[in-house]
Amino acid sequence: MEKIYNDYSRDGIEIHTDNFRDDSLLRAGLKLNHLRMIVTIEDHGQISAAAEALNISQPAASRMLSEMESIAKTALYERIARGVVLTPFGSALAKRARKILLELREASREIAELRTGKGGSVYLGAVTAPAISLVVPAIRQVTQTYPGIEINIQVETSNILARELLAARHDFIICRIPDELNPRLFTAHEIGVEKACLIVRNGHPLLEKGVVGLHDLIGRDWVFQPPGTLLRRKVEDIFISAGVPLPENIVNTSSLLLTVAVVCKTDAIAPIALDMAEFVCGQSSNAGEACILPIDFEISVKPYSLITARERAMPPSASLLYDMILEQSRSLAAT
Amino acid sequence: MEKIYNDYSRDGIEIHTDNFRDDSLLRAGLKLNHLRMIVTIEDHGQISAAAEALNISQPAASRMLSEMESIAKTALYERIARGVVLTPFGSALAKRARKILLELREASREIAELRTGKGGSVYLGAVTAPAISLVVPAIRQVTQTYPGIEINIQVETSNILARELLAARHDFIICRIPDELNPRLFTAHEIGVEKACLIVRNGHPLLEKGVVGLHDLIGRDWVFQPPGTLLRRKVEDIFISAGVPLPENIVNTSSLLLTVAVVCKTDAIAPIALDMAEFVCGQSSNAGEACILPIDFEISVKPYSLITARERAMPPSASLLYDMILEQSRSLAAT
DNA sequence: AGATAATATATCATATTTGGTATAACGTGA
DNA sequence: TCACGTTATACCAAATATGATATATTATCT
Numbered sequence: 001m002e003k004i005y006n007d008y009s010r011d012g013i014e015i016h017t018d019n020f021r022d023d024s025l026l027r028a029g030l031k032l033n034h035l036r037m038i039v040t041i042e043d044h045g046q047i048s049a050a051a052e053a054l055n056i057s058q059p060a061a062s063r064m065l066s067e068m069e070s071i072a073k074t075a076l077y078e079r080i081a082r083g084v085v086l087t088p089f090g091s092a093l094a095k096r097a098r099k100i101l102l103e104l105r106e107a108s109r110e111i112a113e114l115r116t117g118k119g120g121s122v123y124l125g126a127v128t129a130p131a132i133s134l135v136v137p138a139i140r141q142v143t144q145t146y147p148g149i150e151i152n153i154q155v156e157t158s159n160i161l162a163r164e165l166l167a168a169r170h171d172f173i174i175c176r177i178p179d180e181l182n183p184r185l186f187t188a189h190e191i192g193v194e195k196a197c198l199i200v201r202n203g204h205p206l207l208e209k210g211v212v213g214l215h216d217l218i219g220r221d222w223v224f225q226p227p228g229t230l231l232r233r234k235v236e237d238i239f240i241s242a243g244v245p246l247p248e249n250i251v252n253t254s255s256l257l258l259t260v261a262v263v264c265k266t267d268a269i270a271p272i273a274l275d276m277a278e279f280v281c282g283q284s285s286n287a288g289e290a291c292i293l294p295i296d297f298e299i300s301v302k303p304y305s306l307i308t309a310r311e312r313a314m315p316p317s318a319s320l321l322y323d324m325i326l327e328q329s330r331s332l333a334a335t
Numbered sequence: 336m337e338k339i340y341n342d343y344s345r346d347g348i349e350i351h352t353d354n355f356r357d358d359s360l361l362r363a364g365l366k367l368n369h370l371r372m373i374v375t376i377e378d379h380g381q382i383s384a385a386a387e388a389l390n391i392s393q394p395a396a397s398r399m400l401s402e403m404e405s406i407a408k409t410a411l412y413e414r415i416a417r418g419v420v421l422t423p424f425g426s427a428l429a430k431r432a433r434k435i436l437l438e439l440r441e442a443s444r445e446i447a448e449l450r451t452g453k454g455g456s457v458y459l460g461a462v463t464a465p466a467i468s469l470v471v472p473a474i475r476q477v478t479q480t481y482p483g484i485e486i487n488i489q490v491e492t493s494n495i496l497a498r499e500l501l502a503a504r505h506d507f508i509i510c511r512i513p514d515e516l517n518p519r520l521f522t523a524h525e526i527g528v529e530k531a532c533l534i535v536r537n538g539h540p541l542l543e544k545g546v547v548g549l550h551d552l553i554g555r556d557w558v559f560q561p562p563g564t565l566l567r568r569k570v571e572d573i574f575i576s577a578g579v580p581l582p583e584n585i586v587n588t589s590s591l592l593l594t595v596a597v598v599c600k601t602d603a604i605a606p607i608a609l610d611m612a613e614f615v616c617g618q619s620s621n622a623g624e625a626c627i628l629p630i631d632f633e634i635s636v637k638p639y640s641l642i643t644a645r646e647r648a649m650p651p652s653a654s655l656l657y658d659m660i661l662e663q664s665r666s667l668a669a670t
Numbered sequence: 671a672g673a674t675a676a677t678a679t680a681t682c683a684t685a686t687t688t689g690g691t692a693t694a695a696c697g698t699g700a
Numbered sequence: 701t702c703a704c705g706t707t708a709t710a711c712c713a714a715a716t717a718t719g720a721t722a723t724a725t726t727a728t729c730t
Binding site for chain 4: 671672673674675676677678679680681682683684685686687688689690691692693694695696697698699700
């Protein structure tokens with residue numbers, strides 16, 4: 001008989017697990033739908049709501065939960081005022097169940113990718129800067145290796161992206177890990193620092209100065225993102241650290257388009273991500289009328305990382321794109 | 336209704352996955368026993384052998400496989416001369432199936448641990464040196480935190496341990512990754528270098544010299560492990576590099592006990608792992624008649640690492656012991 | 671105490687699963 | 701061509717699952 005090779009070794013050495021016959025949950029009759037049930041119970045906190053989400057009647061859901069308790073030989077939930085809450089046993093099982101169902105979903109995805117002969121699909125999110133500087137070049141590369149690959153990119157804030165990753169709607173993300181989320185949930189490789197710069201319109205008076213300093217910026221007009229945003233606080237910190245009065249004439253907007261439009265048509269100064277600025281100032285459009293103001297200080301914001309959820313499966317296509325982006329960031333760092 | 340907290344965040348922010356309703360394998364009726372089937376087929380290469388392993392008849396196994404192909408909408412195996420081989424689709428599914436079943440087994444283990452109130456169980460393997468220098472101290476610590484924890488340690492060579500890990504019979508291992516296995520299958524943290532030293536009996540003539548050099552060792556009697564072993568090759572390399580003739584009067588044995596016995600009763604010199612030597616020379620037994628020979632060179636063998644299988648689940652008790660060993664190795668490195 | 675929201679249990683009907691045995695079909699080697 | 705090893709299919713019986721409706725029970729709030 002031809003030898004069956006696993007990919008454990010370089011030269012085909014067979015390594016077998018046992019066939020899981022001793023697994024008590026398996027032996028007792030646990031089913032995949034039980035796993036869906038407990039995950040849905042954890043999400044909704046009510047048996048009737050979970051039943052609705054799973055398209056079964058409430059008594060059917062209740063009985064399925066009782067079945068699970070017989071299988072696990074322990075209480076998995078208890079009633080509270082309005083609904084149920086999982087016990088530590090139930091939570092432990094729900095956590096595993098979620099991972100199992102995610103793995104199964106990735107199996108579905110992988111088989112679908114293999115079956116269609118396409119290059120597969122990838123779901124990723126990125127904050128704006130690396131979306132442009134890293135993802136776009138890597139996409140160009142990967143579509144040559146995987147003709148027909150389907151790439152889904154969400155460009156959003158780190159807070160939103162991190163939650164989408166945890167909710168398993170992304171394979172990986174490029175952003176920073178928000179302070180209010182537990183960093184142990186993630187695996188992160190720092191791949192860049194999100195630098196910013198100031199842009200002004202072509203012909204702006206400050207451009208005649210060569211390189212400008214903080215003091216040259218006093219009393220000027222500004223376009224800023226809303227108060228509290230990261231970039232804005234960073235610029236404010238630079239002013240405060242240097243003992244320079246904060247800008248006073250400010251337009252507030254979170255829209256990059258509006259920011260650029262204002263900058264092009266007025267003498268306002270706007271801080272934006274360096275990668276974004278290089279993109280904007282290189283376009284042969286109205287936006288091409290803006291340019292980067294040479295300054296004698298640096299605006300660094302927090303680093304961003306290539307982030308996955310811990311112990312999360314990734315299909316081959318996503319792994320490939322991940323690796324390409326990582327490589328791209330190393331190339332950029334080396335120049 | 337009381338808020339249901341996942342452990343995603345520090346202050347209880349709910350993040351929901353969808354309820355997996357779009358998962359094509361799930362919708363099409365995939366069952367956990369299908370997963371057992373395909374894993375067992377991959378392991379055995381024959382439907383009749385897999386049927387036997389799963390305690391069902393051959394026709395039942397054959398039909399189950401056909402069912403799976405209907406569910407996956409693709410061919411998962413093809414017949415060969417004697418038995419079957421998995422297609423790339425089948426292999427992809429088997430890989431995921433194995434992970435799912437391992438996760439489920441860990442769920443069983445975790446629930447059993449929680450239910451019995453014991454400290455849980457851990458399966459680990461270690462090569463001899465760190466088994467003594469790191470695992471024993473960590474075990475002392477962990478049994479205080481987890482009274483009743485059940486720890487299973489296999490002390491073996493790296494080749495054997497790595498295969499046992501891949502076969503999911505260990506939670507983690509401490510050894511080096513064998514050259515013939517694919518290192519991408521593992522996650523490794525280097526935690527120590529397996530240093531070796533020379534031992535001689537108390538009263539050995541060389542002890543009168545204070546610190547001895549390579550030239551002092553010419554023409555002496557030796558006890559070595561068999562030709563080709565790591566430590567022996569390392570010592571031979573040291574001699575060759577210094578242009579010193581290799582030892583000629585050699586006893587070959589892989590038995591540590593025999594090695595120590597010979598050293599105690601003759602003027603032979605033996606290289607053994609430093610951690611082992613410190614253990615051996617500290618005993619109030621016959622072995623206590625040996626001591627470490629002060630030498631003016633160092634015998635380093637390959638580093639050893641704390642190793643897990645990639646993307647493998649670990650129960651809390653195993654994670655705790657893993658972390659303790661890692662901490663222990665950092666403490667040792669800092670002194 | 672009563673109303674309300676939610677869960678638990680009983681019962682039923684129908685469908686599905688699951689294992690077996692028997693045997694046909696296939697692929698290979700001599 | 702035949703023998704052998706292995707898989708594939710047909711058919712059957714029994715068990716199990718799965719959903720529903722009806723209604724009992726529980727917990728909380730007013």
